[in-house]
Amino acid sequence: MNRSELVSLIFSKRSFLCIGLDTDLTKIPRHLLDLEDPVFEFNKAIIDATHDLTVAYKPNFAFYECNGTNGWGSLTKTIQYINQAYPEQLYTIADAKRGDIGNTSQQYARAMFDASSSGMNFDAVTVAPYMGEDSVKPFLTYPGKWIIVLALTSNKGAEDFQFFNNNGNRLFEQVLTTSQRWGTDENLMYVVGATKAEMLADVRKIVPNHFLLVPGVGAQGGSLQEVAKYGLTKECGLIVNSSRNIIYASSGHDFAEKARAEALKMQQEMSALLILQ
Amino acid sequence: MNRSELVSLIFSKRSFLCIGLDTDLTKIPRHLLDLEDPVFEFNKAIIDATHDLTVAYKPNFAFYECNGTNGWGSLTKTIQYINQAYPEQLYTIADAKRGDIGNTSQQYARAMFDASSSGMNFDAVTVAPYMGEDSVKPFLTYPGKWIIVLALTSNKGAEDFQFFNNNGNRLFEQVLTTSQRWGTDENLMYVVGATKAEMLADVRKIVPNHFLLVPGVGAQGGSLQEVAKYGLTKECGLIVNSSRNIIYASSGHDFAEKARAEALKMQQEMSALLILQ
Numbered sequence: 218m219n220r221s222e223l224v225s226l227i228f229s230k231r232s233f234l235c236i237g238l239d240t241d242l243t244k245i246p247r248h249l250l251d252l253e254d255p256v257f258e259f260n261k262a263i264i265d266a267t268h269d270l271t272v273a274y275k276p277n278f279a280f281y282e283c284n285g286t287n288g289w290g291s292l293t294k295t296i297q298y299i300n301q302a303y304p305e306q307l308y309t310i311a312d313a314k315r316g317d318i319g320n321t322s323q324q325y326a327r328a329m330f331d332a333s334s335s336g337m338n339f340d341a342v343t344v345a346p347y348m349g350e351d352s353v354k355p356f357l358t359y360p361g362k363w364i365i366v367l368a369l370t371s372n373k374g375a376e377d378f379q380f381f382n383n384n385g386n387r388l389f390e391q392v393l394t395t396s397q398r399w400g401t402d403e404n405l406m407y408v409v410g411a412t413k414a415e416m417l418a419d420v421r422k423i424v425p426n427h428f429l430l431v432p433g434v435g436a437q438g439g440s441l442q443e444v445a446k447y448g449l450t451k452e453c454g455l456i457v458n459s460s461r462n463i464i465y466a467s468s469g470h471d472f473a474e475k476a477r478a479e480a481l482k483m484q485q486e487m488s489a490l491l492i493l494q
Numbered sequence: 495m496n497r498s499e500l501v502s503l504i505f506s507k508r509s510f511l512c513i514g515l516d517t518d519l520t521k522i523p524r525h526l527l528d529l530e531d532p533v534f535e536f537n538k539a540i541i542d543a544t545h546d547l548t549v550a551y552k553p554n555f556a557f558y559e560c561n562g563t564n565g566w567g568s569l570t571k572t573i574q575y576i577n578q579a580y581p582e583q584l585y586t587i588a589d590a591k592r593g594d595i596g597n598t599s600q601q602y603a604r605a606m607f608d609a610s611s612s613g614m615n616f617d618a619v620t621v622a623p624y625m626g627e628d629s630v631k632p633f634l635t636y637p638g639k640w641i642i643v644l645a646l647t648s649n650k651g652a653e654d655f656q657f658f659n660n661n662g663n664r665l666f667e668q669v670l671t672t673s674q675r676w677g678t679d680e681n682l683m684y685v686v687g688a689t690k691a692e693m694l695a696d697v698r699k700i701v702p703n704h705f706l707l708v709p710g711v712g713a714q715g716g717s718l719q720e721v722a723k724y725g726l727t728k729e730c731g732l733i734v735n736s737s738r739n740i741i742y743a744s745s746g747h748d749f750a751e752k753a754r755a756e757a758l759k760m761q762q763e764m765s766a767l768l769i770l771q
C-alpha cells in the first residue's frame with residue numbers, strides 16, 4: 218500500500234487507529250480454548266468486528282513465537298485472513314523489531330513481505346536501528362513496502378540510550394536524521410511513543426511529513442489528544458496503536474462486541490481530531 | 495548452561511568455535527531438496543559431523559522465518575535435535591536480535607527458553623539494546639540462561655550509530671557500561687565483530703571478564719589471530735562464530751565431511767591459541 222492509498226484510507230474511514238494483535242492465550246476468552254486454533258479464531262473475530270473502524274492491524278510477533286510453530290501458524294493465518302477478507306482496506310504491520318547484517322535482513326524481508334516464500338505479506342515491518350543502514354535497507358527493495366524505524370519508544374528503558382547526547386543532538390534525533398537518507402516519506406515511518414507526547418514537537422522539527430506509528434496510548438498511559446496536538450499533519454501523519462484496551466475489553470462471549478465499542482470510541486475521537494485539520 | 499560449564503567445555507574440546515546455522519535452501523546441496531525437511535536434514539548432518547569440534551551452534555532465525563511456518567518447524571527440530579543428541583555438550587544461541595517493551599520481551603523469552611511453551615530451549619539469545627533495560631531484563635529471569643547484547647557489530651552500518659559520541663564516550667561503550675547493571679558475567683555476553691578486532695582492546699577495558707560472541711571471522715573478513723590477540727582471557731572469554739565458510743564448504747554429497755574439515759582447521763588454530771593462555 219502506498220502513501221496516497223494510506224492517506225485516502227485514513228480520511229475515508231476517519232480513523233488513524235491501529236489495533237495491536239498482542240494475542241495472549243492466557244487472556245483470551247476461555248470458551249475459545251476448545252477450538253483448534255484459539256489465537257487465530259480470536260484475531261478473526263476481532264478483525265471482523267473492527268475492520269471498518271481501524272486503518273491498520275499490528276500483530277506483535279512475540280505473542281505468536283512464544284507458541285512455537287503453532288504460533289507462527291496462527292500468525293500466518295491472521296495476515297492471510299486480513300489480506301483475503303478485506304483487500305486494500307487495511308494496512309498491515311509486522312511488529313517484529315528486526316534488524317541484522319544485510320544478508321540476514323534480506324531473509325527477514327522475505328519473511329515479512331514475500332508470501333511466495335513465507336506465506337506472509339505485510340505492508341510494513343518495525344525495525345531496530347542499532348546496526349545501521351545495511352540492516353534496514355534490504356526491506357526497502359520491495360516496492361510498496363515500508364519500514365517503521367524505532368526512534369523514541371514508549372518504555373522506561375528508552376531513556377537508557379535514546380537520549381544519549383552528542384553536543385545537544387540526542388541519539389533518537391540522530392536516528393531520525395540519518396535514516397532519512399535510506400528512504401523517503403513514501404516508504405519510511407518512525408515509532409514515537411505516546412508516553413512522551415510533548416517530544417513529538419521535537420520529532421516533527423526533523424520529520425515534518427513522515428508518518429509516525431505511535432504506541433503507548435491507553436494501557437501505557439499516553440493521551441490521544443496530546444499526541445494529535447503535537448503530531449498531526451495535513452495528511453494526518455499519524456497511526457496510533459492501541460492493543461490491550463481494545464482486544465481485551467471483555468473476556469466473555471461478548472469480547473468482539475466490546476472490542477468494537479472501544480475501537481468506536483477511539484475512531485470517534487480521531488474523527489473529531491481529523492476535522493480540525 | 496552456566497559459565498563454569500561453558501569454560502570447561504571450551505578447555506575440554508580445546509575450541510571456542512560457534513558454527514552459525516544460516517541455512518539457506520538456495521545454498522544447500524541439491525540432493526537434499528527431495529527430502530521432507532531439507533533444512534533440518536542439512537543441519538543434522540552438519541551437527542553430527544562437527545559437534546566434537548565446536549562448543550556452540552547459532553541458528554540465525556531469519557533463515558528459518560523466510561520459509562514461514564515450515565521454517566519455524568525446521569528451527570524447532572534443529573534445537574531439539576542438538577539438546578537430545580548431544581546433551582550438555584553444546585551451548586546453543588538463538589540468533590534472533592530481539593528486544594521490545596517488557597511485556598513483549600517476556601513473550602520472546604518464552605519463545606527462546608521455555609520448551610513447554612514454544613518447543614525451543616536455547617541457552618542464549620542475541621538482543622538489541624536500543625530499547626534499554628526493560629527490553630532485555632525479562633530474558634534474565636530464566637536461571638542458567640544468557641543474553642548476548644549487540645555492542646559493536648561486524649557490518650558497515652555499525653558506524654551509523656554505534657560510534658555516536660558523547661564527550662569521547664561512544665554509544666557501544668555506553669551500552670557496555672550501562673548493561674553491566676542488568677546482569678553479570680555469568681549471564682551476559684556481548685556481540686563484538688571480528689572486522690573491528692583492534693577495537694576489542696577498547697572493549698576489554700570496559701568488560702575484562704565477560705564472554706564476547708565474535709562474528710565476522712571468515713566470509714566477512716575478520717582474522718582469528720587478531721581477535722585472540724585482543725580478546726582472549728584466562729577463561730578464554732571468546733566464542734568465535736563462523737557460518738558460511740564451514741557449512742557451505744562444499745555443495746556436493748561430501749558437504750558434511752568438508753564442513754568437518756573446515757571446522758577442524760579452526761579448532762586446531764583455536765587449540766594452539768588456548769595453549770598460549
